Amino acid sequence: MSGAPRVICFDLDDTLVSEADYVESGLRAVGTLLDRELPGPEPGARWLVERWRQTRARDLFQQLLARRGAEEARWLPRLVAAYRAHLPTLAPRPGAVEALGAILARGDRLALVSDGWLDVQRRKWEALALPFPFAPVVFTDERGRGFWKPHPWGFEQVMAAHPDAAGFVYVGDNPAKDFEAPAALGWATVLLAHEQNLYSPSSDAVALPSARNFAELVALTAAPLIPAAARCIRT
Numbered sequence: 604m605s606g607a608p609r610v611i612c613f614d615l616d617d618t619l620v621s622e623a624d625y626v627e628s629g630l631r632a633v634g635t636l637l638d639r640e641l642p643g644p645e646p647g648a649r650w651l652v653e654r655w656r657q658t659r660a661r662d663l664f665q666q667l668l669a670r671r672g673a674e675e676a677r678w679l680p681r682l683v684a685a686y687r688a689h690l691p692t693l694a695p696r697p698g699a700v701e702a703l704g705a706i707l708a709r710g711d712r713l714a715l716v717s718d719g720w721l722d723v724q725r726r727k728w729e730a731l732a733l734p735f736p737f738a739p740v741v742f743t744d745e746r747g748r749g750f751w752k753p754h755p756w757g758f759e760q761v762m763a764a765h766p767d768a769a770g771f772v773y774v775g776d777n778p779a780k781d782f783e784a785p786a787a788l789g790w791a792t793v794l795l796a797h798e799q800n801l802y803s804p805s806s807d808a809v810a811l812p813s814a815r816n817f818a819e820l821v822a823l824t825a826a827p828l829i830p831a832a833a834r835c836i837r838t
């Protein structure tokens with residue numbers, strides 16, 4: 604290790620954890636609830652998950668209620684609430700734990716900046732139970748919807764917590780909102796373009812420094828990265 608530590612700051616959804624895993628966890632919770640209160644011909648959890656994998660439909664709850672002859676106006680709000688309130692069953696993406704350990708072992712630090720409804724994000728983070736110090740863990744919704752990315756507030760909290768850092772890197776999956784604020788603050792950025800991500804970056808994101816998996820991410824961030832803003836000026 605050489606020089607002062609850098610802070611490698613992560614996004615949560617579709618970065619450390621697969622958003623598809625969270626969706627399926629929620630669908631299972633909703634299916635189980637409906638089976639208990641309004642049993643049908645097939646297990647609701649399995650039907651919802653299989654249907655989601657096949658179609659990615661946005662109206663799966665409505666479809667399942669129709670199959671069970673249930674009144675949508677009465678049941679849908681309960682299912683949506685159960686989805687948002689469920690305690691997710693989640694695991695870090697393959698390779699994530701090893702990568703985070705390697706980043707710490709070489710002397711760098713970890714942080715998190717994540718958008719999304721506060722209670723949902725807290726439950727996700729607790730379910731992941733990562734065995735490493737992240738400082739700080741910033742859920743932008745702590746300050747409200749107006750402070751979600753690309754607002755710089757979350758990134759400013761990370762900088763304030765590490766006044767001695769040699770540099771900052773943000774790792775995220777969504778170029779449309781993840782990189783604008785950290786780039787403006789002088790950070791480097793890395794696109795984690797995992798094949799399972801729900802969001803597929805458009806082709807104009809190809810020029811971004813990117814990793815397809817956590818092993819590539821560790822290698823890419825081992826060397827100093829050019830701050831994103833400087834890179835934009837150059838091209």
Ligand SMILES: [Mg+2]
Nearest residue numbers: 614616617776
């Ligand atoms: Mg994300």
